[in-house]
Amino acid sequence: xxxxxxxxxxxxxxxxxxxxxxxxxxxxxxxxxxxxxxxxxxxxxxxxxxxxxxxxxxxxxxxxxxxxxxxxxxxxxxxxxxxxxxxxxxxxxxxxxxxxxxxxxxxxxxxxxxxxxxxxxxxxxxxxxxxxxxxxxxxxxxxxxxxxxxxxxxxxxxxxxxxxxxxxxxxxxxxxxxxxxxxxxxxxxxxxxxxxxxxxxxxxxxxxxxxxxxxxxxxxxxxxxxxxxxx
Numbered sequence: 001x002x003x004x005x006x007x008x009x010x011x012x013x014x015x016x017x018x019x020x021x022x023x024x025x026x027x028x029x030x031x032x033x034x035x036x037x038x039x040x041x042x043x044x045x046x047x048x049x050x051x052x053x054x055x056x057x058x059x060x061x062x063x064x065x066x067x068x069x070x071x072x073x074x075x076x077x078x079x080x081x082x083x084x085x086x087x088x089x090x091x092x093x094x095x096x097x098x099x100x101x102x103x104x105x106x107x108x109x110x111x112x113x114x115x116x117x118x119x120x121x122x123x124x125x126x127x128x129x130x131x132x133x134x135x136x137x138x139x140x141x142x143x144x145x146x147x148x149x150x151x152x153x154x155x156x157x158x159x160x161x162x163x164x165x166x167x168x169x170x171x172x173x174x175x176x177x178x179x180x181x182x183x184x185x186x187x188x189x190x191x192x193x194x195x196x197x198x199x200x201x202x203x204x205x206x207x208x209x210x211x212x213x214x215x216x217x218x219x220x221x222x223x224x225x226x227x228x229x230x231x
Contacts, residue, residue, distance in 0.1 A: 004148050004224055005100040005202070018100040018222065020067065020082055021184050022060075025095060030184050031060050033067040033082055037178040062088035077223030084217070086210040093159075095207050097183065097190075098220050101168060102200040104136040104146050121200040123166035125192060130154065130162055132194070132202050133231055147231040150202035150222045157208040157216035163190035168199035 005018055020033040031040035034047075034056050042058040049055075056067040064085040071078055086092040102121055124133045131151035138145050152162065165171045165183065170191050173182025183190060183203070190205050208216045225231035 003103040004222060005103060016101065018078075018080070019098070019178065020080065020220065021097040021099065021181075022063070022065065022084075023095040023097070023184055024063070025093060025187075027061075029060070030180075033058075033065055039179065062086060062092065063094070072221075072223075075223055076225070077221050080220045080222075082218050082220075083215055084208070084210060085215045086212060089212050091212065092210045093207065094210065094216075095205060096218055097205040098150065098152070098203055099171065099178065099181075100150065100202045100222065102134045102148060102166075102202060104134060104148050104224070118199055122196050123194045123200050125164045125166070125194045127162070127164075130204070132164055132166055132204065133228070134166075134200060134202070135228070144226065147225045147228055148202075148223065149225065149231045150204065150220065152204045152206060153219040153221070155206065155208055155216055155218045157210055157214075158206055159209050160207045163205040164192050164194070165190040165203040165205075166200055167191070167193040167197040168201045169197075171201055171203055 017036065019037050021030065022032065023030045030038060032038040035045065042060050044059040046057045052070065054069045058065055064087060066083040068081045069078065082096065084094065104121060120137045120139060122135050122137060126133055129151060131149055134148045136146040170193055171181055171183045176182055190203060202222065206218060210216045
């Protein structure tokens with residue numbers, strides 16, 4: 001009954017979950033692969049749920065996105081593949097940023113004492129893997145350690161180095177929330193903070209350049225493992 005990332009049943013705000021932000025630096029536009037969390041109004045939008053996957057298709061000006069969410073049960077992992085199509089007559093530069101709050105514990109414990117539970121999470125950035133690793137420290141000798149990972153598969157359209165963030169405080173900024181986080185309003189790179197952060201998250205950023213009428217694909221995978229080696 002372990003929760004990997006934070007979620008709340010909240011039909012009004014729906015501010016918890018795993019998100020992918022899109023930013024078009026040249027236009028200053030920010031939106032998300034799903035309606036949440038930015039709530040930016042798309043030109044068209046369709047959500048499809050089937051037995052083996054969930055899909056979200058949307059069009060925002062010249063950018064068409066197709067998010068496909070599947071499960072790889074043999075690895076206890078969730079795979080989010082984002083396909084982006086440039087419908088303009090010029091190259092398109094986009095910035096993709098993932099976001100999820102790390103729990104690595106029971107949903108009931110997270111509901112009851114979220115701040116306390118966060119104190120046992122440590123994060124580590126693995127640049128050679130394009131990943132962030134999180135570890136829950138055991139609270140007793142009988143409690144096993146737990147590990148979670150968040151990794152971005154390389155994209156042929158990628159430009160620049162990957163950026164990482166594992167501190168929710170740094171990502172959101174003072175007085176902000178996931179609807180308009182500081183990390184998406186600022187031109188600064190993600191800080192790359194890790195370790196015993198007070199409020200752990202997974203966030204990885206990649207920039208892509210898509211030629212006219214071409215497509216780019218990025219795949220974010222999030223999962224759990226019993227050991228660091230397995231992760």
